[in-house]
Amino acid sequence: MKDIIREISQRKEIQEKPPVLIDIGASKELNPAWKSIAHFCIGIAFDADDRDFNFIEKESSEFKKLYIYNCIASDKNNKTKQKFYLTKSPYCSSTLHPDNKRLETFSFSPLFEVEKEIDLNTVTLEGILSEININYVDWFKADTQGTDLRLFCNLPEATQKAVVMAEFEPGIIDAYQGEDKMIDVFQYMRNMPFKLADITVKGAVQMPFNDFKELFASKFLQKVANHTLKTTPGWSEMVFINSFENADTRSFLLGWLFASIQGCHSLAFSIAQQGFQQHKDALFNKMMQHSKSMIKSEIYSFSTFFKLIKLALK
DSSP: OOHHHHHTTTEEEEEEEHOOEESSSSSSSSSSTTTTTTTGGGGEOOOOOOGGOOOHHHHHGGGGGEEESSSESSSTTTOOOOOOOHHHHHGOOBSSOOOOHTTTTSGGGGGEEEEEEEEEEEEEEHHHHTTTTOOOEEEEOOOOSSSSHHHHTOHHHHHHOOSSSSEEOBBOOOTTTTTHHHHHHHHTTTTTTTEEEEEEEEEESSSSSHHHHHHSSSHHHHHHHHSOOEEEEEEEEEEEEEEOTOOOOHHHHHHHHHHTTTTOOHHHHHHHHHHHHHHHHTTTHHHHHHHHHHHHHTTSHHHHHHHHHHHHOO
């Protein structure tokens, strides 16, 4: 894989137009999947709640170029002020006020308690890209607690349609007032040149926190309960891949690369095959061979063996 990544990074298409990776709401860490490709990519990271954002300074040297914005990425006017709600957990902070009444029935509701309201500078994605003289995005990743879709829509339509991979983390339950929900993302993306590559539904224990605390007094038991009790679906992690209709060689190269580092090897194989059929580039054959080997290794892995045993027992 390293050899193919190096070969892709040295291609003229990539050298002249480095991949642009956007991470909005990067409070925990930049996408770990980017580590193997960051050295030839341009990173753009946003996080308005900087209480857990020290990692940026350590990782900045890994990118070809990295832009860091400690401000609000907004779909509204560029460089204006907007209210931001700092919650007990920095990972729940948002430009949208938590819907605390609706959250009362969930064990994790205290995490959404607003500790402070502040006014922060806002920027739009379109405005930022214009300032740094970039007119394209290859990988869009957003986890903004309720505004992922509207930020994606802030990009010019042509830029949206050319995105190779897009990740959203929309809500299912009513966690924020006026938030973009999973169904909104589905409805929008189904009319765009994308297909769903992966979805992971996550949730929380549906029990008022006081009752939860009474049953599980210690923080240790609460953690155990949150990981073992059946949860109610609360939000999802959605990954969309471009459908590559009339795409250029560069888009196919990045499509295969992004799918591969996400572990979607059957999808990566299909992208490389489609790329070869359209552009007859020999590198796509090498990419297909790698995808085949990864698919075979998955089929003959221990995890697959145990899945088959489990299936047989059923």
